[in-house]
Amino acid sequence: MSWYLPLKYLHIALALLSLSSFMLRWFWMARGSAWFNHAxxxxxxxxxxxxxxxSGIILAVAISQYPFVHDWLTAKVLGLVLYILFGTLALKRAPNLIWKTFFFVLxxxxxxxxxxxxxxWNPQSWLIYLAGD
Ligand code: HEM
Structure with missing residues (x-):
């Protein structure tokens, strides 16, 4: 699978792009910039x-790891659902800037x-590094 590693780097790059585009849109929203509503x-x-x-789905299939079968991928997919939900609240649905900031941080x-x-590869995420051996 010579394409696995390049695809994983693409996945990481897209994760960073997703995060930075979310942050940029949030700052434009908070400043009332016209860019926020640009097509x-x-x-x-x-x-x-x-x-x-x-890219995440193809990687998962390639290594035969599946959400709702393997805990870490279940946690990633549920995490993604929460990230989208908090993101929508932060950008649009929350009633005012204080709540939008709250959901932005979440x-x-x-x-x-x-x-x-x-x-x-563990639902406990960064906490496993704190626990030590
Ligand atoms: C906001 C959502 C997500 C973020 C921030 C994210 C981030 C990452 C990062 C940083 C890695 C590289 C980890 C490393 O090797 O150090 C990775 C790998 C991976 N991700 Fe995602 N991901 C997300 C969503 C998903 C989803 C939805 C799926 C599948 C349904 C998925 C499947 C995978 C797989 C299979 C790997 C490769 C693991 C490995 O080879 O060790 N990811 N992800």
Missing amino acids: LTRRLPHMIDTAFLL ALATFAYIVGVARS
Whole structure:
């Protein structure tokens, strides 16, 4: 599987693009910038996120690890659902900027949790590194 490692790097790059486009949109929203409603700002993140999810699914199939069979991938998929939910609340659905900031922080924390799960293959995420041996 000579393509596995390049695809994994693509997955990581898309994860960073997804996160940075979310943060940029949030700052534009908070500042009331016209960029927030620009057609590109609304479409590009969906294209990035679709490619991102697809890369994760192909990687998972390649190593025969599946959500709802293997705990770490279950945690990643549930984490992704939460990241999307908090992200939507942070950008649009929350009633005011205080709540939007609250959900923005939750979305970032969820993202950090998922990266910890990806690195450790464990739903306990970064906590396993704290526990020591
Ligand atoms: C916000 C969501 C996600 C983030 C932040 C994320 C992040 C990452 C990162 C950083 C890695 C590299 C870990 C390492 O080797 O050090 C990785 C690997 C991987 N991810 Fe994701 N990912 C996400 C969603 C998903 C989803 C939804 C799936 C599958 C359904 C998935 C499947 C995989 C697989 C199979 C690997 C390769 C693991 C390995 O070879 O060790 N990811 N992910």
